[in-house]
Amino acid sequence: MNLRGKLAVAFAVVGGAAAILVGVLGYQTSSHRIRAELDRSLLNTAAQVAAGGVQVLAPSPITRGPGDDDHDEAQPMVAQSIAPDGTVRRIGGRPVDLPVTADDRALTSGTRYTDVTVGSDGYRVLTVALGPDRGSLQLGIDTDETRRVLGDLAERMTWVSVAVLAGAALAGWLIARQITRRLVRLTRLTEEVSAGSRPGIGVPDRGRDEVGRLSASFAEMLRRLASAREDQERLVQDAAHELRTPLTSLRTNASVLRRFAELSPDARQRLLADVDGETRELTHLVEELVELATGQHDDEPRQPVELREPAERAAERVRRRSGREISVDADGTTTDGRPKALERAMTNLLENAVKFGGGPVALRVRDGRVEVADRGPGIAEEDADRVFDRFYRAADARSLPGSGLGLAIVREVARSHGGSVFAGPRDGGGAVVGFTVALTGFIP
Structure with missing residues (x-):
C-alpha cells in the first residue's frame, strides 16, 4: 500500500474510532438517563398509590397505533401489593401478574429495583416496603417502548458511525492526495534520475513546509548533479582530445623504433629524448587529470x-x-x-x-x-x-x-x-x- 492509501486508512480508522466511541458513550448515557427517569417515575407513582391515588394507574387517552401489541400502550403500568404473609393482591393497571420472589416477600424496608419479563413484554419493577406488618407495594412499568427507542438510537448511531467512517476515509484520501502530490512527483523524479535518464517533469513548487524544503533541496541536488555531469562529460571530451596528441606521437616513435638499428647515433638520441619527453608529459597529464577528476585535495x-x-x-x-x-x-x-x-x-x-x-x-x-x-x-x-x-x-x-x-x-x-x-x-x-x-x- 502506498503512502496515500496508508494516510486514507489512518484517517478512516481515527474518524471511525472517534465516531464509534462517541456513539457508545452517547448510547450508554441515554440508556442511563432513560432508566433513571423510569425509576423516578416508578417511585413517584408508588408514593401516590401508597397514599390511595390509584387513579394514576388508569389508562391514558392515547390512540393505539398499527404496531401496538396485545397490551394497550396507554396503560403501561401495573401495581400489586404483597401482604406480610406473602399473599399477592392486584391493585390496578395492566392486567398482568408480576413475578414475586422470596427477596421481594422478605423486604421490610427501603426499595428494590428489578428487571423481569412477563410473556413477551419486559418490565422495570419497583418493590417498596410499606413498614412493619404492612407488607410492601410492587409497581411495574412496560419497558418495550424504551427498548425500541434505545434500539432505534443504536441503529441511528451505527449508521452515523458508518457515514463518519466513509467521510473520514474520503477526507483522508483527499488530504493525503494533497499532501503526497508533491512527494509523488519527487518520487517519479528520483526514479528517473536513478534510472539514468534526465528528468521529464519539473521539481514541485517550493513551500515553507517539510515537503517544500525537501523540494528545494532536491532541486539544488539535481542542479549540482547536472552540473557535475556536464563537467564530467566535458572533462572526458577534453581529456580524450589532449591525450590524442602524445599518444599519436608515442605511436609514431614506436614505429620508428622498429628501425632503431638503421638510425644514426644522433637520430637515436633525438628519438629517445622525444620518447622520454612525451612520456613525462603524458604522465603529468594523467596525474593532473586524476587530481581534477577525483578532487584529491579535498581529502586533506x-x-x-x-x-x-x-x-x-x-x-x-x-x-x-x-x-x-x-x-x-x-x-x-x-x-x-x-x-x-x-x-x-x-x-x-x-x-x-x-x-x-x-x-x-x-x-x-x-x-x-x-x-x-x-x-x-x-x-x-x-x-x-x-x-x-x-x-x-x-x-x-x-x-x-x-x-x-x-x-x-x-x-x-x-x-x-x-x-x-x-x-x-x-x-x-x-x-x-x-x-x-x-x-x-x-x-x-
Missing part, C-alpha cells in the same frame, strides 16, 4: 595555514627544478585551508611563469592575495578570462610543453578556500596571475 584535512610557508616551499621546489631566480615577498596572513593544496596551486603558478617568461619571477603574498609576476610575453586580453579553463592553451603556447590543467587546478584550490582567480598584464611587460583566499588572521 583543513587547518590554520600561514601563507608564507607554502609560498617558500613552492618557490624552493621550482628554483631547484628550473634553476631560475624566484623572489618571495609574503606577509603573515593565515587562512583555514589545506597546506598541500595551497602549495600545489602556488607551484603551478610558478611553473607556468617559468615556462612562459624569462628572467626573474616574483611571488607576492599580501592580505590573502597570492600573485606571480613574470617578464614573459604576457596574456592577451581575449585569453585572460579563459586561461583557467581546463585544457585551454593560448595560440602562442600550444607549441610549449604542458597539459593546460595547471591553472585549472589553481582555480579549484582557490574556490575550495573561498577565493577566486585573476590574470592580467604586468606593468612594463609580462603577466600577473594568481588567486585569493579567505583570511582568518594575521601573524606579524
